Amino acid sequence: MKRRTALQASICVVATLSLAACGGGQSDSGSTGPVDLTIALSSAPNSLDPSAVAVGPFLNYMDPAYATLLTRKPDGSLGAGLADKWGYVGKKNTRFELRLRKGAKFADGTPVTSADVVNSFKYFQKGSGPAVAWFRPLTFSTPDDATVVVTSPTPNPDMGTLFTPPYMGGAIISPAGLKAPKKLASTTFGAGPYVYDAKQSVSGDHYVYVPNKNFYDQDAIHFKKITVRVMPNVNSQVQALKSGQIDLMYGTPDVAPTVKGDKAITTLQKPTTWAGLFLLDRDGTVVKGLGDERVRQALNFAVDRAAITKAVYGDYGTPVSQPQMPGYDGYSKAAAEMYPYDPAKAKKLLKDAGYAKGLTIPVNYGSFDPSTTKMIQAVQDQLAKVGVKLKLRAATNFGGWINDLLTKKYAATVLSPGTGGEANFYAQQPPFSKTGIMNVFQVSDPDVDAAFTRLAAAPPKSSAQASKDLTDVIVRKALALPISGTDTIAMFNSKLRGVKFPEGGAQLTSNTLWTTG
Numbered sequence: 146m147k148r149r150t151a152l153q154a155s156i157c158v159v160a161t162l163s164l165a166a167c168g169g170g171q172s173d174s175g176s177t178g179p180v181d182l183t184i185a186l187s188s189a190p191n192s193l194d195p196s197a198v199a200v201g202p203f204l205n206y207m208d209p210a211y212a213t214l215l216t217r218k219p220d221g222s223l224g225a226g227l228a229d230k231w232g233y234v235g236k237k238n239t240r241f242e243l244r245l246r247k248g249a250k251f252a253d254g255t256p257v258t259s260a261d262v263v264n265s266f267k268y269f270q271k272g273s274g275p276a277v278a279w280f281r282p283l284t285f286s287t288p289d290d291a292t293v294v295v296t297s298p299t300p301n302p303d304m305g306t307l308f309t310p311p312y313m314g315g316a317i318i319s320p321a322g323l324k325a326p327k328k329l330a331s332t333t334f335g336a337g338p339y340v341y342d343a344k345q346s347v348s349g350d351h352y353v354y355v356p357n358k359n360f361y362d363q364d365a366i367h368f369k370k371i372t373v374r375v376m377p378n379v380n381s382q383v384q385a386l387k388s389g390q391i392d393l394m395y396g397t398p399d400v401a402p403t404v405k406g407d408k409a410i411t412t413l414q415k416p417t418t419w420a421g422l423f424l425l426d427r428d429g430t431v432v433k434g435l436g437d438e439r440v441r442q443a444l445n446f447a448v449d450r451a452a453i454t455k456a457v458y459g460d461y462g463t464p465v466s467q468p469q470m471p472g473y474d475g476y477s478k479a480a481a482e483m484y485p486y487d488p489a490k491a492k493k494l495l496k497d498a499g500y501a502k503g504l505t506i507p508v509n510y511g512s513f514d515p516s517t518t519k520m521i522q523a524v525q526d527q528l529a530k531v532g533v534k535l536k537l538r539a540a541t542n543f544g545g546w547i548n549d550l551l552t553k554k555y556a557a558t559v560l561s562p563g564t565g566g567e568a569n570f571y572a573q574q575p576p577f578s579k580t581g582i583m584n585v586f587q588v589s590d591p592d593v594d595a596a597f598t599r600l601a602a603a604p605p606k607s608s609a610q611a612s613k614d615l616t617d618v619i620v621r622k623a624l625a626l627p628i629s630g631t632d633t634i635a636m637f638n639s640k641l642r643g644v645k646f647p648e649g650g651a652q653l654t655s656n657t658l659w660t661t662g
Contacts, residue, residue: 181370184656185382185394189349189375194329195316196272202395204310208655209354209371211316211335214243214308216655221648223305227257227317227336231305238300238602243308245291250359251319252340259287265317276312300601302608303568311652338366338657350375367660386410392641396634398461404636411639416463416470416630417651419563420520422508423576423625426556427588432506435556439498441623445484447491447531453523454629457516463630467620468573470630473649475569475612480620491531503532509549510559512539517561520628553585563631566651569612570600577624592618
Protein backbone atom coordinates (compact mmCIF):
# COMPACT_ATOMS: atom_id res chain seq x y z
CA MET A 146 0.00 0.00 0.00
CA LYS A 147 2.87 2.34 0.74
CA ARG A 148 4.26 1.64 -2.73
CA ARG A 149 1.00 2.60 -4.38
CA THR A 150 0.83 5.85 -2.45
CA ALA A 151 4.39 6.75 -3.26
CA LEU A 152 3.96 5.90 -6.92
CA GLN A 153 0.84 7.97 -7.22
CA ALA A 154 2.50 10.93 -5.55
CA SER A 155 5.59 10.68 -7.69
CA ILE A 156 3.78 10.38 -10.95
CA CYS A 157 1.70 13.40 -10.08
CA VAL A 158 4.77 15.41 -11.02
CA VAL A 159 4.42 14.23 -14.55
CA ALA A 160 0.66 14.14 -14.71
CA THR A 161 0.30 17.70 -13.58
CA LEU A 162 2.51 18.80 -16.43
CA SER A 163 -0.37 18.01 -18.73
CA LEU A 164 -2.85 20.14 -16.85
CA ALA A 165 -4.10 23.02 -18.90
CA ALA A 166 -3.66 26.17 -16.89
CA CYS A 167 -6.23 28.83 -16.75
CA GLY A 168 -6.76 31.88 -14.76
CA GLY A 169 -8.22 35.30 -14.56
CA GLY A 170 -6.11 38.26 -13.86
CA GLN A 171 -6.41 41.96 -13.89
CA SER A 172 -4.52 43.83 -16.53
CA ASP A 173 -3.83 47.51 -16.56
CA SER A 174 -5.54 49.24 -19.45
CA GLY A 175 -2.57 51.58 -19.77
CA SER A 176 0.66 50.99 -21.59
CA THR A 177 2.76 49.77 -18.65
CA GLY A 178 1.27 46.29 -18.55
CA PRO A 179 -0.50 44.51 -15.72
CA VAL A 180 0.02 45.87 -12.25
CA ASP A 181 -1.62 42.77 -10.88
CA LEU A 182 -0.79 39.35 -12.23
CA THR A 183 -3.43 36.71 -12.80
CA ILE A 184 -2.60 33.16 -13.76
CA ALA A 185 -5.15 30.55 -14.70
CA LEU A 186 -4.83 26.87 -13.85
CA SER A 187 -7.28 24.09 -14.54
CA SER A 188 -7.11 22.60 -11.05
CA ALA A 189 -6.94 23.78 -7.48
CA PRO A 190 -3.82 22.70 -5.57
CA ASN A 191 -4.03 19.40 -3.72
CA SER A 192 -2.36 21.26 -0.82
CA LEU A 193 -0.33 24.37 -0.03
CA ASP A 194 2.01 22.27 2.12
CA PRO A 195 5.42 22.07 0.38
CA SER A 196 5.79 18.47 1.53
CA ALA A 197 2.53 17.42 -0.14
CA VAL A 198 1.87 19.67 -3.15
CA ALA A 199 1.95 17.88 -6.53
CA VAL A 200 4.13 20.61 -8.14
CA GLY A 201 4.10 20.88 -11.97
CA PRO A 202 1.83 23.87 -12.75
CA PHE A 203 0.87 23.86 -9.07
CA LEU A 204 4.20 25.60 -8.46
CA ASN A 205 2.34 28.76 -9.41
CA TYR A 206 0.52 28.45 -6.09
CA MET A 207 3.78 27.98 -4.19
CA ASP A 208 6.27 30.33 -5.87
CA PRO A 209 4.89 33.59 -4.46
CA ALA A 210 5.01 32.59 -0.81
CA TYR A 211 7.86 30.13 -0.53
CA ALA A 212 11.37 31.26 -1.39
CA THR A 213 13.63 28.30 -2.06
CA LEU A 214 17.24 27.91 -1.04
CA LEU A 215 18.35 27.93 -4.68
CA THR A 216 16.69 28.92 -7.95
CA ARG A 217 17.11 28.13 -11.64
CA LYS A 218 18.34 30.93 -13.90
CA PRO A 219 17.06 31.30 -17.48
CA ASP A 220 20.38 29.92 -18.75
CA GLY A 221 19.73 26.74 -16.76
CA SER A 222 22.39 27.30 -14.12
CA LEU A 223 21.69 27.39 -10.40
CA GLY A 224 20.97 30.79 -8.88
CA ALA A 225 20.86 32.22 -5.39
CA GLY A 226 17.77 32.12 -3.24
CA LEU A 227 17.68 31.98 0.52
CA ALA A 228 21.22 30.67 0.11
CA ASP A 229 23.72 32.84 -1.76
CA LYS A 230 26.67 30.45 -1.68
CA TRP A 231 26.65 26.73 -2.29
CA GLY A 232 28.72 23.84 -3.53
CA TYR A 233 30.09 20.38 -2.87
CA VAL A 234 32.44 19.66 -0.02
CA GLY A 235 35.11 17.21 -1.12
CA LYS A 236 35.18 15.27 -4.38
CA LYS A 237 32.77 12.39 -3.78
CA ASN A 238 29.49 14.16 -4.63
CA THR A 239 28.07 13.23 -1.23
CA ARG A 240 28.37 16.46 0.86
CA PHE A 241 26.81 19.76 -0.20
CA GLU A 242 27.08 23.04 1.67
CA LEU A 243 24.56 25.90 1.61
CA ARG A 244 25.39 29.31 3.04
CA LEU A 245 22.31 31.38 3.97
CA ARG A 246 22.15 35.01 2.86
CA LYS A 247 22.25 37.70 5.52
CA GLY A 248 18.99 39.35 6.46
CA ALA A 249 16.61 36.70 5.16
CA LYS A 250 13.39 36.55 7.18
CA PHE A 251 10.18 34.60 7.13
CA ALA A 252 6.99 36.48 6.40
CA ASP A 253 6.30 36.73 10.15
CA GLY A 254 9.58 38.62 10.62
CA THR A 255 11.62 35.90 12.28
CA PRO A 256 15.10 35.29 10.82
CA VAL A 257 15.90 32.28 8.66
CA THR A 258 18.59 30.25 10.43
CA SER A 259 20.37 27.03 9.59
CA ALA A 260 18.43 25.27 12.36
CA ASP A 261 15.16 26.39 10.73
CA VAL A 262 16.34 25.01 7.39
CA VAL A 263 17.20 21.63 8.89
CA ASN A 264 13.90 21.44 10.79
CA SER A 265 12.07 22.21 7.54
CA PHE A 266 14.05 19.50 5.74
CA LYS A 267 13.17 16.96 8.43
CA TYR A 268 9.49 17.81 8.18
CA PHE A 269 9.67 17.53 4.39
CA GLN A 270 11.25 14.07 4.64
CA LYS A 271 8.02 12.78 6.20
CA GLY A 272 5.74 14.22 3.53
CA SER A 273 3.83 12.64 0.65
CA GLY A 274 4.91 14.93 -2.18
CA PRO A 275 6.56 13.72 -5.37
CA ALA A 276 10.09 14.84 -4.45
CA VAL A 277 10.10 13.58 -0.88
CA ALA A 278 11.82 10.31 -1.82
CA TRP A 279 14.92 12.21 -2.90
CA PHE A 280 15.25 13.82 0.54
CA ARG A 281 14.61 10.79 2.76
CA PRO A 282 18.17 9.38 2.63
CA LEU A 283 19.77 12.76 3.40
CA THR A 284 21.24 13.84 6.73
CA PHE A 285 22.06 17.36 7.87
CA SER A 286 24.39 19.34 10.08
CA THR A 287 24.67 23.02 11.05
CA PRO A 288 28.25 24.19 11.65
CA ASP A 289 26.86 27.65 12.47
CA ASP A 290 23.64 29.68 12.23
CA ALA A 291 24.15 30.44 8.55
CA THR A 292 25.53 27.16 7.21
CA VAL A 293 23.81 23.89 6.38
CA VAL A 294 25.68 20.79 5.25
CA VAL A 295 23.64 18.12 3.48
CA THR A 296 25.07 14.60 3.27
CA SER A 297 23.87 11.86 0.93
CA PRO A 298 24.72 8.20 1.63
CA THR A 299 25.37 7.70 -2.10
CA PRO A 300 26.96 10.04 -4.64
CA ASN A 301 24.69 12.55 -6.35
CA PRO A 302 26.13 14.63 -9.20
CA ASP A 303 23.35 17.24 -9.10
CA MET A 304 22.44 17.77 -5.46
CA GLY A 305 21.87 21.52 -5.84
CA THR A 306 18.83 20.83 -8.02
CA LEU A 307 17.03 19.38 -5.00
CA PHE A 308 16.86 22.85 -3.45
CA THR A 309 15.20 24.55 -6.46
CA PRO A 310 11.41 25.10 -6.75
CA PRO A 311 10.38 21.95 -8.69
CA TYR A 312 11.62 19.75 -5.81
CA MET A 313 10.00 21.85 -3.05
CA GLY A 314 12.26 20.58 -0.25
CA GLY A 315 14.21 23.81 -0.52
CA ALA A 316 11.03 25.82 0.12
CA ILE A 317 11.75 26.47 3.76
CA ILE A 318 8.85 26.46 6.23
CA SER A 319 8.99 28.78 9.22
CA PRO A 320 9.07 27.50 12.83
CA ALA A 321 5.51 28.83 13.24
CA GLY A 322 4.36 26.64 10.36
CA LEU A 323 6.13 23.57 11.67
CA LYS A 324 4.38 24.07 15.01
CA ALA A 325 0.99 24.01 13.26
CA PRO A 326 1.37 21.45 10.47
CA LYS A 327 -2.37 21.09 9.86
CA LYS A 328 -2.48 24.75 8.79
CA LEU A 329 0.19 24.21 6.13
CA ALA A 330 -2.35 22.70 3.74
CA SER A 331 -4.43 25.86 3.55
CA THR A 332 -2.11 28.77 4.25
CA THR A 333 1.55 29.66 3.82
CA PHE A 334 4.51 30.02 6.21
CA GLY A 335 7.35 30.86 3.86
CA ALA A 336 9.96 33.53 3.21
CA GLY A 337 8.92 34.42 -0.32
CA PRO A 338 8.19 37.85 -1.82
CA TYR A 339 4.43 37.44 -1.26
CA VAL A 340 2.12 35.97 1.36
CA TYR A 341 -1.11 34.12 0.81
CA ASP A 342 -4.10 36.30 1.68
CA ALA A 343 -6.92 34.04 2.85
CA LYS A 344 -9.36 36.95 3.21
CA GLN A 345 -9.18 37.77 -0.50
CA SER A 346 -9.13 34.11 -1.57
CA VAL A 347 -11.77 31.44 -2.02
CA SER A 348 -10.40 27.91 -1.80
CA GLY A 349 -10.98 25.98 -5.00
CA ASP A 350 -11.74 29.16 -6.96
CA HIS A 351 -9.00 31.75 -6.61
CA TYR A 352 -5.86 32.21 -4.50
CA VAL A 353 -4.51 35.70 -3.80
CA TYR A 354 -0.98 36.66 -2.77
CA VAL A 355 0.06 40.12 -1.56
CA PRO A 356 3.57 41.56 -1.01
CA ASN A 357 5.59 40.36 1.97
CA LYS A 358 6.98 43.39 3.80
CA ASN A 359 9.71 41.22 5.32
CA PHE A 360 11.07 39.83 2.04
CA TYR A 361 14.81 40.36 1.80
CA ASP A 362 14.68 42.11 -1.61
CA GLN A 363 11.76 44.54 -1.86
CA ASP A 364 12.89 45.62 -5.34
CA ALA A 365 12.10 42.10 -6.56
CA ILE A 366 8.40 42.48 -5.77
CA HIS A 367 6.94 43.38 -9.16
CA PHE A 368 3.19 43.08 -8.63
CA LYS A 369 0.70 44.58 -6.25
CA LYS A 370 -1.08 41.27 -6.17
CA ILE A 371 -0.77 37.81 -7.72
CA THR A 372 -3.94 35.83 -8.23
CA VAL A 373 -4.13 32.22 -9.34
CA ARG A 374 -7.59 31.40 -10.65
CA VAL A 375 -9.05 27.93 -11.09
CA MET A 376 -10.72 27.59 -14.50
CA PRO A 377 -11.26 23.98 -15.59
CA ASN A 378 -12.24 24.73 -19.18
CA VAL A 379 -9.30 25.56 -21.41
CA ASN A 380 -11.49 27.30 -24.00
CA SER A 381 -12.79 29.59 -21.28
CA GLN A 382 -9.20 30.34 -20.36
CA VAL A 383 -8.45 31.41 -23.91
CA GLN A 384 -11.40 33.79 -23.94
CA ALA A 385 -10.28 35.19 -20.59
CA LEU A 386 -6.76 35.69 -21.93
CA LYS A 387 -8.00 37.44 -25.04
CA SER A 388 -10.20 39.76 -23.03
CA GLY A 389 -7.46 40.62 -20.52
CA GLN A 390 -9.12 38.91 -17.55
CA ILE A 391 -6.05 36.71 -17.09
CA ASP A 392 -2.40 37.19 -17.98
CA LEU A 393 -1.13 33.65 -18.47
CA MET A 394 -2.44 30.18 -19.13
CA TYR A 395 -1.06 26.85 -20.28
CA GLY A 396 -2.28 25.94 -23.73
CA THR A 397 -3.02 22.70 -25.51
CA PRO A 398 -2.44 21.73 -29.16
CA ASP A 399 -6.14 22.34 -29.74
CA VAL A 400 -6.33 25.92 -28.50
CA ALA A 401 -2.82 27.25 -29.12
CA PRO A 402 -3.46 27.85 -32.85
CA THR A 403 -6.47 30.02 -32.02
CA VAL A 404 -4.26 32.87 -30.75
CA LYS A 405 -1.75 32.83 -33.57
CA GLY A 406 -1.41 36.29 -35.07
CA ASP A 407 -2.71 38.03 -31.95
CA LYS A 408 0.11 40.42 -31.03
CA ALA A 409 -1.35 40.93 -27.57
CA ILE A 410 -0.63 37.30 -26.75
CA THR A 411 2.74 35.57 -26.79
CA THR A 412 3.07 31.81 -27.04
CA LEU A 413 6.02 29.74 -25.87
CA GLN A 414 6.36 26.02 -26.44
CA LYS A 415 9.01 23.50 -25.54
CA PRO A 416 9.29 19.72 -25.61
CA THR A 417 9.32 18.77 -21.96
CA THR A 418 8.17 15.18 -21.56
CA TRP A 419 8.35 12.10 -23.73
CA ALA A 420 5.38 9.97 -24.67
CA GLY A 421 5.65 6.32 -25.61
CA LEU A 422 5.82 2.86 -24.05
CA PHE A 423 7.67 1.88 -20.91
CA LEU A 424 8.71 -1.73 -21.59
CA LEU A 425 8.28 -2.91 -18.02
CA ASP A 426 8.62 -6.67 -18.44
CA ARG A 427 12.29 -6.74 -19.40
CA ASP A 428 12.84 -10.14 -17.82
CA GLY A 429 10.03 -11.70 -19.85
CA THR A 430 7.79 -12.62 -16.91
CA VAL A 431 4.50 -11.87 -18.68
CA VAL A 432 5.70 -11.77 -22.29
CA LYS A 433 8.74 -13.95 -22.73
CA GLY A 434 9.79 -12.17 -25.89
CA LEU A 435 10.35 -8.86 -24.11
CA GLY A 436 13.19 -10.49 -22.20
CA ASP A 437 15.07 -10.63 -25.51
CA GLU A 438 16.91 -7.44 -26.37
CA ARG A 439 16.41 -8.10 -30.09
CA VAL A 440 12.65 -8.02 -29.67
CA ARG A 441 12.74 -4.73 -27.81
CA GLN A 442 15.01 -3.29 -30.49
CA ALA A 443 12.65 -4.55 -33.19
CA LEU A 444 9.83 -2.54 -31.65
CA ASN A 445 11.99 0.57 -31.89
CA PHE A 446 12.75 -0.03 -35.58
CA ALA A 447 9.09 -0.70 -36.40
CA VAL A 448 7.59 2.71 -35.65
CA ASP A 449 7.56 5.82 -37.81
CA ARG A 450 7.97 8.40 -35.07
CA ALA A 451 7.84 11.41 -37.36
CA ALA A 452 4.51 10.35 -38.86
CA ILE A 453 2.95 9.52 -35.50
CA THR A 454 4.15 12.75 -33.92
CA LYS A 455 2.81 14.87 -36.77
CA ALA A 456 -0.55 13.10 -36.71
CA VAL A 457 -1.02 13.26 -32.95
CA TYR A 458 0.73 16.40 -31.74
CA GLY A 459 0.98 18.48 -34.92
CA ASP A 460 3.29 21.44 -34.41
CA TYR A 461 3.48 20.78 -30.67
CA GLY A 462 5.56 17.62 -30.62
CA THR A 463 9.00 16.34 -31.61
CA PRO A 464 9.90 12.78 -32.65
CA VAL A 465 12.21 11.23 -30.05
CA SER A 466 13.72 7.76 -29.78
CA GLN A 467 15.27 8.22 -26.35
CA PRO A 468 13.84 9.01 -22.91
CA GLN A 469 15.12 12.57 -23.02
CA MET A 470 14.40 15.59 -25.20
CA PRO A 471 16.76 17.76 -27.25
CA GLY A 472 18.34 20.46 -25.13
CA TYR A 473 18.16 18.53 -21.88
CA ASP A 474 20.88 16.98 -19.80
CA GLY A 475 21.69 13.53 -21.14
CA TYR A 476 20.24 14.00 -24.63
CA SER A 477 22.39 11.91 -26.95
CA LYS A 478 22.82 12.38 -30.71
CA ALA A 479 24.18 8.84 -30.87
CA ALA A 480 21.01 7.49 -29.28
CA ALA A 481 18.89 9.57 -31.65
CA GLU A 482 20.40 7.68 -34.60
CA MET A 483 20.10 4.16 -33.24
CA TYR A 484 16.61 3.33 -34.49
CA PRO A 485 15.67 4.84 -37.87
CA TYR A 486 12.30 3.70 -39.18
CA ASP A 487 13.07 0.29 -40.70
CA PRO A 488 10.22 -2.24 -40.51
CA ALA A 489 12.21 -4.76 -42.58
CA LYS A 490 14.95 -4.76 -39.97
CA ALA A 491 12.32 -5.08 -37.26
CA LYS A 492 10.95 -8.21 -38.92
CA LYS A 493 14.44 -9.71 -39.23
CA LEU A 494 15.21 -9.10 -35.55
CA LEU A 495 11.92 -10.70 -34.57
CA LYS A 496 12.67 -13.70 -36.77
CA ASP A 497 16.19 -14.03 -35.35
CA ALA A 498 14.71 -13.99 -31.86
CA GLY A 499 12.25 -16.75 -32.74
CA TYR A 500 9.19 -14.57 -33.19
CA ALA A 501 8.72 -14.64 -36.94
CA LYS A 502 5.01 -15.12 -36.35
CA GLY A 503 4.95 -12.19 -33.95
CA LEU A 504 3.91 -11.85 -30.33
CA THR A 505 1.24 -10.17 -28.21
CA ILE A 506 2.00 -7.53 -25.58
CA PRO A 507 -0.62 -6.43 -23.03
CA VAL A 508 -0.39 -2.67 -22.45
CA ASN A 509 -2.28 -0.43 -20.06
CA TYR A 510 -2.73 3.28 -20.68
CA GLY A 511 -4.90 6.23 -19.67
CA SER A 512 -7.71 6.99 -22.08
CA PHE A 513 -8.46 10.17 -20.13
CA ASP A 514 -5.82 11.92 -22.23
CA PRO A 515 -7.01 12.09 -25.87
CA SER A 516 -3.51 12.58 -27.26
CA THR A 517 -2.24 9.49 -25.46
CA THR A 518 -5.09 7.46 -26.88
CA LYS A 519 -4.35 8.60 -30.42
CA MET A 520 -0.64 7.98 -29.95
CA ILE A 521 -0.92 4.43 -28.64
CA GLN A 522 -3.47 3.49 -31.28
CA ALA A 523 -1.10 4.73 -33.99
CA VAL A 524 1.73 2.70 -32.47
CA GLN A 525 -0.57 -0.30 -32.30
CA ASP A 526 -1.29 -0.03 -36.03
CA GLN A 527 2.38 0.22 -36.97
CA LEU A 528 3.55 -2.63 -34.77
CA ALA A 529 0.82 -4.83 -36.23
CA LYS A 530 2.55 -4.50 -39.61
CA VAL A 531 5.59 -6.37 -38.24
CA GLY A 532 3.51 -8.98 -36.42
CA VAL A 533 3.40 -7.45 -32.94
CA LYS A 534 -0.05 -7.13 -31.41
CA LEU A 535 -0.68 -4.65 -28.62
CA LYS A 536 -3.54 -5.76 -26.41
CA LEU A 537 -4.66 -2.44 -24.95
CA ARG A 538 -6.26 -1.85 -21.58
CA ALA A 539 -7.71 1.66 -21.17
CA ALA A 540 -8.09 3.32 -17.78
CA THR A 541 -10.55 6.18 -17.63
CA ASN A 542 -8.82 7.93 -14.74
CA PHE A 543 -5.38 8.23 -13.22
CA GLY A 544 -6.13 6.02 -10.24
CA GLY A 545 -7.34 3.28 -12.53
CA TRP A 546 -4.14 3.48 -14.53
CA ILE A 547 -2.04 3.04 -11.39
CA ASN A 548 -4.17 0.13 -10.19
CA ASP A 549 -3.70 -1.64 -13.52
CA LEU A 550 0.02 -0.96 -13.46
CA LEU A 551 0.51 -2.51 -10.05
CA THR A 552 -1.23 -5.75 -11.00
CA LYS A 553 1.87 -6.67 -13.03
CA LYS A 554 -0.44 -8.11 -15.70
CA TYR A 555 0.76 -5.59 -18.26
CA ALA A 556 4.15 -5.99 -19.86
CA ALA A 557 4.24 -2.37 -20.97
CA THR A 558 2.52 0.85 -20.02
CA VAL A 559 1.99 4.35 -21.27
CA LEU A 560 2.35 7.23 -18.85
CA SER A 561 0.39 10.27 -19.89
CA PRO A 562 2.13 12.25 -21.21
CA GLY A 563 5.43 10.68 -20.13
CA THR A 564 8.44 11.69 -18.11
CA GLY A 565 11.29 14.11 -18.58
CA GLY A 566 12.23 17.70 -17.99
CA GLU A 567 14.73 16.81 -15.31
CA ALA A 568 18.44 16.17 -15.07
CA ASN A 569 19.12 12.67 -16.39
CA PHE A 570 20.20 11.46 -12.94
CA TYR A 571 16.68 12.17 -11.68
CA ALA A 572 14.69 11.49 -14.86
CA GLN A 573 15.87 7.94 -15.50
CA GLN A 574 15.90 6.45 -12.03
CA PRO A 575 12.12 5.94 -11.57
CA PRO A 576 11.64 3.79 -14.69
CA PHE A 577 15.03 2.16 -15.17
CA SER A 578 16.82 1.60 -11.86
CA LYS A 579 16.08 -1.61 -9.96
CA THR A 580 14.37 0.20 -7.12
CA GLY A 581 12.72 2.76 -9.39
CA ILE A 582 9.15 3.48 -8.48
CA MET A 583 7.89 2.74 -12.00
CA ASN A 584 10.00 -0.39 -12.36
CA VAL A 585 7.16 -2.55 -11.05
CA PHE A 586 8.84 -5.82 -12.10
CA GLN A 587 12.02 -4.61 -10.33
CA VAL A 588 14.17 -5.61 -13.29
CA SER A 589 17.89 -4.96 -12.97
CA ASP A 590 20.50 -4.64 -15.66
CA PRO A 591 24.19 -4.59 -14.74
CA ASP A 592 25.11 -2.27 -17.61
CA VAL A 593 22.42 0.24 -16.66
CA ASP A 594 23.34 0.04 -12.98
CA ALA A 595 27.00 0.62 -13.84
CA ALA A 596 26.09 3.66 -15.95
CA PHE A 597 24.09 5.09 -13.06
CA THR A 598 27.02 4.54 -10.72
CA ARG A 599 29.45 6.28 -13.07
CA LEU A 600 27.11 9.24 -13.46
CA ALA A 601 26.50 9.51 -9.72
CA ALA A 602 30.20 9.78 -8.94
CA ALA A 603 31.22 11.83 -11.98
CA PRO A 604 33.03 15.11 -11.29
CA PRO A 605 31.43 18.21 -12.85
CA LYS A 606 33.77 18.22 -15.86
CA SER A 607 32.74 14.75 -16.98
CA SER A 608 29.15 14.51 -15.73
CA ALA A 609 27.67 15.63 -19.07
CA GLN A 610 29.34 12.77 -20.91
CA ALA A 611 28.42 10.32 -18.15
CA SER A 612 24.82 11.47 -18.48
CA LYS A 613 24.83 10.82 -22.25
CA ASP A 614 26.45 7.44 -21.65
CA LEU A 615 23.54 6.50 -19.40
CA THR A 616 21.08 7.46 -22.14
CA ASP A 617 23.04 5.44 -24.70
CA VAL A 618 22.91 2.31 -22.55
CA ILE A 619 19.18 2.65 -21.93
CA VAL A 620 18.49 3.14 -25.63
CA ARG A 621 20.92 0.46 -26.88
CA LYS A 622 19.27 -2.08 -24.62
CA ALA A 623 15.86 -0.76 -25.73
CA LEU A 624 14.36 -0.46 -22.27
CA ALA A 625 11.57 1.74 -23.64
CA LEU A 626 9.79 2.69 -26.85
CA PRO A 627 9.83 6.52 -26.90
CA ILE A 628 7.74 8.13 -29.66
CA SER A 629 7.36 11.87 -29.17
CA GLY A 630 8.59 14.75 -27.11
CA THR A 631 5.45 16.63 -26.17
CA ASP A 632 5.39 20.38 -25.72
CA THR A 633 4.40 22.40 -22.71
CA ILE A 634 2.67 25.49 -24.10
CA ALA A 635 2.52 28.84 -22.28
CA MET A 636 0.25 31.60 -23.61
CA PHE A 637 0.47 35.01 -21.99
CA ASN A 638 -0.09 38.75 -22.09
CA SER A 639 2.66 40.15 -24.33
CA LYS A 640 3.29 42.91 -21.78
CA LEU A 641 4.78 40.36 -19.43
CA ARG A 642 8.56 40.04 -19.41
CA GLY A 643 10.71 37.23 -18.07
CA VAL A 644 8.35 34.39 -18.90
CA LYS A 645 10.75 31.74 -20.17
CA PHE A 646 11.59 28.09 -20.12
CA PRO A 647 15.08 27.88 -18.58
CA GLU A 648 17.69 26.04 -20.61
CA GLY A 649 17.35 22.35 -19.82
CA GLY A 650 14.24 22.90 -17.72
CA ALA A 651 10.58 22.02 -18.15
CA GLN A 652 9.08 24.54 -15.74
CA LEU A 653 8.60 28.20 -16.58
CA THR A 654 10.70 30.67 -14.62
CA SER A 655 9.11 31.55 -11.29
CA ASN A 656 6.11 33.86 -11.60
CA THR A 657 7.77 36.09 -8.98
CA LEU A 658 10.49 36.90 -11.55
CA TRP A 659 8.12 38.16 -14.22
CA THR A 660 7.76 41.88 -14.80
CA THR A 661 5.65 44.21 -16.91
CA GLY A 662 6.21 46.94 -19.43
